[in-house]
Amino acid sequence: MQKLILFCFALTLTFSIACKKKAGCTNSCATNYTNAKTDDGSCIFVKPIIDYTNYYSDNCKPPYGVGFYTDVTNVSCNVRYEWSFGDGGSSTEKNPYHSYANNGSYTVILKARNETVETSKQFIISLDTSQPTVSNFSYAAENNNYHLPCKISFSNLSNFAGSYYWDFGDGSTSTSTSPTHIYNAAGNYTISLKSNCGSRQSVATKIINVLPKPSTIALTRFSVTNGAQALASDKGTPLYMELQYNNTSFMFSKIVLYKSYPAAWNFPIDIANGSYKVSDAFLNADFFKYSLWLDDLGLNDKILYSVTVDFNYLSTNYFPTNIIWNSNGYRMVATLDYQ
Numbered sequence: 001m002q003k004l005i006l007f008c009f010a011l012t013l014t015f016s017i018a019c020k021k022k023a024g025c026t027n028s029c030a031t032n033y034t035n036a037k038t039d040d041g042s043c044i045f046v047k048p049i050i051d052y053t054n055y056y057s058d059n060c061k062p063p064y065g066v067g068f069y070t071d072v073t074n075v076s077c078n079v080r081y082e083w084s085f086g087d088g089g090s091s092t093e094k095n096p097y098h099s100y101a102n103n104g105s106y107t108v109i110l111k112a113r114n115e116t117v118e119t120s121k122q123f124i125i126s127l128d129t130s131q132p133t134v135s136n137f138s139y140a141a142e143n144n145n146y147h148l149p150c151k152i153s154f155s156n157l158s159n160f161a162g163s164y165y166w167d168f169g170d171g172s173t174s175t176s177t178s179p180t181h182i183y184n185a186a187g188n189y190t191i192s193l194k195s196n197c198g199s200r201q202s203v204a205t206k207i208i209n210v211l212p213k214p215s216t217i218a219l220t221r222f223s224v225t226n227g228a229q230a231l232a233s234d235k236g237t238p239l240y241m242e243l244q245y246n247n248t249s250f251m252f253s254k255i256v257l258y259k260s261y262p263a264a265w266n267f268p269i270d271i272a273n274g275s276y277k278v279s280d281a282f283l284n285a286d287f288f289k290y291s292l293w294l295d296d297l298g299l300n301d302k303i304l305y306s307v308t309v310d311f312n313y314l315s316t317n318y319f320p321t322n323i324i325w326n327s328n329g330y331r332m333v334a335t336l337d338y339q
Helices: 311-316
Strands: 049-057 064-073 079-084 097-100 104-114 117-127 137-141 150-156 163-167 180-183 187-197 200-210 216-225 237-245 248-258 263-266 277-279 287-294 302-310 322-327 330-338
Touching (some): 049 104, 049 117, 064 079, 064 117, 137 187, 137 200, 216 287, 302 322, 302 330
Antiparallel strands (some): 049 064, 079 104, 104 117, 137 150, 150 180, 163 187, 216 263, 216 277, 216 330, 287 302, 322 330
């Protein structure tokens, strides 16, 4: 009798499917940035260009306080600065300040880096008591607004000087290094700065044009933010913007359909009709009122937000460009233009 022998083979097949993720440059600072899933190392960054470097010393004998400043172009969003001052000191600021304890010549090196791409520049500074005194300064108005009252901040850029004398052109003077001054009358003022180092002296002069107080104030932008939330009643509902001056309405205009926060409107682009600026003599007690109205299907129109600012606030704060209110979880910003 023959035996039947059965051989059973179990064959197991394993299928593996590899899902390859899209690769590319994931660094948004790169010139070839793509919305890739993984970074394949192909990112390309532009090389920074150091257009110029310069320095000034705010003393004419040791220790020398030296301020460095530079202008670098062709930069990406993550540009980094590395200064080496030649005496062992360093800084990562764009425009650093460094103190040198002794006379001498120092080789200064600036490196500017865009991620992996770097450029550098070096120059020599000489610090000793024989250097000539050179007077220089810059200035800027508070909020970049030169209307009365006008607050000017002066930056002293004099080289190799130890004491200073400012003449603001209106009878006022100062011996501060970098003072501020408030002008209360319109006109052209000749500013002079005398920089001294012992018997050496240098004078720099510049003219500032101070304007009269504004005769026209325009609303150029209005925005509302309340974080991640939004009122259910105003989603997709028409809104109206109203500008009042001393309780007189100068603008009541419909805004495009409103979806969610944050929201911003530019004038007069986003609003086709209504006046968005007021011209007057503007006394301190005069006030502006900005309101957003909700058009609740024409049945129960109501003010959603209303903010008020008077001319005294504007003038005592030297005419800020942005007026900001925070109330009940909302942040409202009115952007103004003064003429």
